[in-house]
Amino acid sequence: MDKLPPVRTGIYLALFTLTILMVFRLVSPVVTLSIVVCSLLIMDRKALGQVDYGLLMTFVCFFIFAGNMGRLEPVRQFFNGLLQKNTLLTSVVSCQMISNVPSAILLSGFTENYPSLLTGVNIGGAGTLIASLASLITFREFTGRYKDSAGGYIRRFSLFNFGFLFLLTCFCLLIGR
Numbered sequence: 001m002d003k004l005p006p007v008r009t010g011i012y013l014a015l016f017t018l019t020i021l022m023v024f025r026l027v028s029p030v031v032t033l034s035i036v037v038c039s040l041l042i043m044d045r046k047a048l049g050q051v052d053y054g055l056l057m058t059f060v061c062f063f064i065f066a067g068n069m070g071r072l073e074p075v076r077q078f079f080n081g082l083l084q085k086n087t088l089l090t091s092v093v094s095c096q097m098i099s100n101v102p103s104a105i106l107l108s109g110f111t112e113n114y115p116s117l118l119t120g121v122n123i124g125g126a127g128t129l130i131a132s133l134a135s136l137i138t139f140r141e142f143t144g145r146y147k148d149s150a151g152g153y154i155r156r157f158s159l160f161n162f163g164f165l166f167l168l169t170c171f172c173l174l175i176g177r
Contacts, residue, residue, distance in 0.1 A: 008043065015039055055140065059133060062098050066106035079110045087116035088123075088177050092169055095124025095131045119177050126165040129157065 015036050022032040040048050069075045082090040087107075094103040104121040111117055125132035129139055139157070143150045 011039065011043065052137075052140065055133075055136060058136075059099065059102070062102040063105065066098055066102040070106050070109050076110065079107060083107065083111040083113070083117075087111050087113040088120040088172055089169070091117050091120025092124040092127075092165070095121055096128045097130070099130050100125040100132055116177050119172055123165060123168045123172065126161045126168070128161075129154070131161075135161070 018027060018032050018035060021027040022029055037048070070079075079090070091103060091107055094107060098106070100121040103124060104117065107117055107121075108114070125134070129135050135157070139150075139153065142153050146153075
């Protein structure tokens with residue numbers, strides 16, 4: 001195994017720490033973005049060229065969509081009603097359409113039942129390809145290498161993921177989540 005360069009590794013760990021501090025709102029997103037981009041421009045310009053900007057923008061759009069939908073009164077009433085009936089199922093189903101992290105953000109404003117919401121969006125990461133960013137990244141990597149096998153991948157992926165989604169959802173409903 002190749003040995004990691006200590007200085008470069010230290011800088012990447014510092015950048016990672018900075019982004020974690022940003023998530024906890026201890027550092028400004030603008031400051032963080034500026035530092036990370038400038039650091040990459042200096043240290044690893046090639047990395048910026050390898051980012052899948054289309055996929056990144058897809059998820060930015062999911063977050064914008066989720067935020068805007070949560071402000072519409074008919075949507076608020078709709079989700080309030082569904083979440084009162086079953087937070088787990090509502091969160092699982094919403095993940096199949098707008099992905100699990102944006103779903104968690106969207107639905108968190110309509111419920112106090114956070115254990116069921118978090119369980120639902122975690123389980124909801126299985127199912128469709130867009131249910132989880134990781135699934136989309138995996139699909140993109142696979143089809144980049146095996147272009148002729150995309151259909152088979154989607155069939156197997158769907159079979160395993162929907163099976164797993166069904167079993168986990170049933171189990172959680174059985175134990176009263």
